[in-house]
Amino acid sequence: MVVLDLFSGAGGLSEGFFRQGATFVGHVEVDNYACQTLKTRKAYWKLRKQNKLDIYYDYLLNKISNTELLRLANIDEEHEIINKAISEDTMNDIYKNISINIKRNKVKKIDVIIGGPPCQAYSIVGRARMKESVKNDHRNFLYKFYVQFLEKYKPKIFVFENVPGLKTAGNGEYYRHLQIALENAGYHLEEQEMVASDYGVLQTRKRIIIVGIRKRKNQKNFPKVIFSKIILDKDITVNDVLRDLPFTLPGNKIEGENLYVENTNKYLELSHIREKDFNILTQHETRPHNDRDREIYQEAIIAWDERKERLCYSELSRRRPDLCTHKNKTTFTNRFNVIKSDQKASHTILAHMAMDGHYYIHPDIKQLRSLSIREAARLQSFPDDFYFEGPRTSIFRQIGNAVPPKMAEQIAKKITDLL
CATH class of the missing domain: 3.40.50.150 (Vaccinia Virus protein VP39)
Known part of the structure; x- marks a missing residue:
């Protein structure tokens, strides 16, 4: 062909x-x-x-x-x-x-x-x-x-x-x-x-x-x-894409051999994301976040974990006005979104991820960050041996634009x- x-x-x-x-x-x-x-x-x-x-x-x-x-x-x-x-x-x-x-x-x-x-x-x-x-x-x-x-x-x-x-x-x-x-x-x-x-x-x-x-x-x-x-098997969820990757925080980069925290799983193998013998982690890299955004991420995760609700910015501005810096509270009120690890599929990974990570909050409340490069690539089904070139902003754009x-x-x- x-x-x-x-x-x-x-x-x-x-x-x-x-x-x-x-x-x-x-x-x-x-x-x-x-x-x-x-x-x-x-x-x-x-x-x-x-x-x-x-x-x-x-x-x-x-x-x-x-x-x-x-x-x-x-x-x-x-x-x-x-x-x-x-x-x-x-x-x-x-x-x-x-x-x-x-x-x-x-x-x-x-x-x-x-x-x-x-x-x-x-x-x-x-x-x-x-x-x-x-x-x-x-x-x-x-x-x-x-x-x-x-x-x-x-x-x-x-x-x-x-x-x-x-x-x-x-x-x-x-x-x-x-x-x-x-x-x-x-x-x-x-x-x-x-x-x-x-x-x-x-x-x-x-x-x-x-x-x-x-x-x-x-x-x-x-x-x-x-x-x-x-x-796919009924028990496969978005968590299968995330759970073998190491804990990390904003503004961090983890790369090297033998850094996965779990063996690969049936979904990662089926999708060719991580084959059984592959053990090189690259581009598990996160963008930095300020303390205010991390507090908002915490509110967003709690809203989903406890009430299965999406954080609404206008509601947040009433409860925690100290966290809200955007004057516009009537449009784009859904600017913060958590990756639902317990669901069968995440929402769409878009090129806009290059601008900020608010729409792609990692579900672990202990990490309070947006997705890493590798996590975003995995949700797009790119294999772990697929290496993206360029600065972080360009890489997120490449991932978001891809089939x-x-x-x-x-x-x-x-x-x-x-x-």
């Missing part, structure tokens, strides 16, 4: 296709830190194929540099990971890089194109924040470049991923134009709204997936695209069957 990945982000969607043995002829991504993450992950998959993962583990343990890792894994940084914005000005350069990768991998053509344009302009939260400016946001029209890649490479199948808000943005105008453009490019469309918790991810994240199947002459019948759901790898794996399995 030869794959081209557009608008790659940190590689959540491509991770699912790596697991199906895909050969990639390019990952195209504008964000520099996300591209560094993609290079590191590409090194993992190359070294794994060569039975040389000890080199990758040396990197996780800070025994070798990232430069040395990429050299030993023979990563062509310029061509394999294409760090460019997709635009009229860059298309020819991107095509050239893809051609180099096609020749280097000794393949003839691309079977599958995957990816989805940035979703801020389509998401309901993004539209509320951007207000009138959303109408002129260039990201509304990035799908046109996606269509150009389809027209040039004519893959057998494509996977277009985005937020459910895509269907209502611009009163549905963008979605109608997208459908018409994809069909005119020669594809039969199958659309499905996926909830991550149906596919082995302990999170209620929703995504629209459009699968395009290239039409053959006079073809009338097409396979129905249904992704296989994963039914959960376990859900991506189910998508990739179906695409493999279709091919």
Whole structure:
């Protein structure tokens, strides 16, 4: 399966296709830190194929540099990971890089194109924040470049991923134009709204997936695209994602070997988050919090543990006015939210987590902090051996923008069957 990945982000969607043995002829991504993450992950998959993962583990343990890792894994940084914005000005350069990768991998053509344009302009939260400016946001029209890649490479199948808000943005105008453009490019469309918790991810994240199947002459019948759901054991809860990680406090970082406080469990193994023999913890790193925020976190945890209620900011301002600094007490009153460890799935991990951690409070009242990088990654089903590059803020953004790898794996399995 030869794959081209557009608008790659940190590689959540491509991770699912790596697991199906895909050969990639390019990952195209504008964000520099996300591209560094993609290079590191590409090194993992190359070294794994060569039975040389000890080199990758040396990197996780800070025994070798990232430069040395990429050299030993023979990563062509310029061509394999294409760090460019997709635009009229860059298309020819991107095509050239893809051609180099096609020749280097000794393949003839691309079977599958995957990816989805940035979703801020389509998401309901993004539209509320951007207000009138959303109408002129260039990201509304990035799908046109996606269509150009389809027209040039004519893959057998494509996977277009985005937020459910895509269907209502611009009163549905963008979605109608997208459908018409994809069909005119020669594809039969199958659309499905996926909830991550149906596919082995302990999170209620929703995504629209459009699968395009290239039409053959006079073809009338097409396979129905249904992704296989994963039914988890009834006793699995969000706590299974968190409980083997060590106790920590705000502004702390824990990394190294033999630091897990429990053996792995059946959910972590099933989701490929932590395999039985893997014992290297990285990026269990928390952001700092001031004392006032930690007191609010305590109130939020008590509200959930004792009353199963979400902390309301307006109510808090009446009971504890000393803790409330926001003048606005009528909107965004739900700005504080606890990860419910006793539930089957957490609320959605969003890129906004890069701005503050109030919406992602760890459930342990003794810790009084927001989620660490590793905890957020786990709730997105990223494996513990997946290393994110860049500063903490960028990493949280990469995690929040990603397709959960376990859900991506189910998508990739179906695409493999279709091919």
